[in-house]
Amino acid sequence: MRRPWLFYSQLAFTLCVCAFLIVPVIMSMMAGVTENYFYGIKSGITLRWIYEVLDIYLDTIYLSLMIAVACLAVTLILGVPTAYVLAKKSGRLARMFEEFLVLPVAIPGLAIALALIITYGGFRDFRSSWGFILVGHVLYTLPFMVRSVLAVLSSIDFKTLEEGAASLGASFWQRFFGVILPNCRSGILAGSLMVVTLSVGEFNLTWMLHTPLTKTLPVGLADSYASMRLEVGSAYTLVFLIMIMPLLAGLQMFGTPKDRKPEAQSDDMTGKTSLKEKNL
């Protein structure tokens, strides 16, 4: 009976790993609704801390959502056409451009934030507005949108579709809006979910780029961890988790474009695959 033994020991190991990842999340969720964490859950369940968080940090939640929506709009306008061009052109210039485009994911947010502050920090109005944070978020999330759309484009034979449309007399722009965009739907949806998830959780760039008047949710989180009692930090984390839960569920459902080739599918079983490249 060799195999069951191996199976159960591996299962036990994996469950331990899972516990390591999930137990602190559950503890933090409980702490967020516990009257006094020091005395444990028997001290009573309360929404007091949640209300306190909403009281102190509500504006950070609004700002994060606003930046995420703006970031999504910008990455859609910039990213989708760019992915199309990159799918169409295979020359050296296109590859070099792509390399530069994905660079913000490969280098720490701190470096990009420093570069932005050094270059544009002098423009006071821009520096103190949330547009400054938006610029950082766009740089960081754009590669994810481009890749997501590019993955769909490279898995369908869009050139034949386009030729068909062209032979029927469709102009370039008619083809782009009438044929290419509808066929990229799944990639655009997956990319959008990714962009919003990343933008709402972005800390490294944002911490450097924010001002006291432009605090986002993760900046507020760091602030509460450092200066508030454990229950408040936990309640705030709980609010954050509730906010990203639908996004994650969406990624799980729509993160894998359905019209992908089978071999491309394997890499994307949870739809969260691209998240593994995000900075922390």
Next chain:
Amino acid sequence: MNRHEYRNLVILVLPTAIVCIAFFILPMAKLVMIGGSGERGLVAYLDILTKPRHFESLIATLLLSILVTVTALAVATISGLFLERNRFRGRGLLISMLTFPLAFPGVVIGFMVIMLGGRQGLVSEISKAVTGDKIVFAYSIVGLFVGYMYFSIPRVILTIMAAAEKLDPALEEAARSLGAPQWRVVLDVILPALKPGLIASGAICFATSMGAFGTAFTLATNIDVLPMTIYTEFTLNANIVGAATLSIVLGIITWTALYIARSLSGSNAVAAG
């Protein structure tokens, strides 16, 4: 392709090119120049090797990242292989839970470490009940290690599972039919076949650990990892040249690691013809 179409493609890509140049390439170029603009010019880039505080920080970060990478690879290989090769009830849920932390920002991961190893943490409560002494590890190098493991494991598991799926079962059967015991099959067949995946995910894991700022920031340990050193140089010491050189060096390290990962796993982004 006619000239009209070429012009239209340029129009499509132009806004991105402008944003990329104005807000990324130019600022990064300026950062590189500022790094070399001190009295000593480009020699400042060698400070990371000659200034004890910078050098110590570099070594500490490298060692921590390597240790995290190796441990995460070991843990994730066991779990990833298991999850890919067995089908059982609850497998999907288990995978979902194991990859859930992928969406957490670094600060939240730091907080999870505090939940585990902080003054009111789980380990502190258990150790107090068992031995009477409170064990608090969150604010030491152990806390950093635990935090980095926390964000590394989910990433590596995903890559290992993808790599394990492509394994050819016939090779294993052949090895077994020739009389190889389980451990020889693992050592001589499975691990060599997983090697590209292991190197690729290890490189991603290493790069993320090198650049991780949020977790270290939340834990505020006395061990300065490189991103924290950059941050303190810039904000507390107003040493812009130092911060610039350090972040350029760090950027080169993480980019190189990710480049290795990409060239091994075959970039999915360059698939188009």
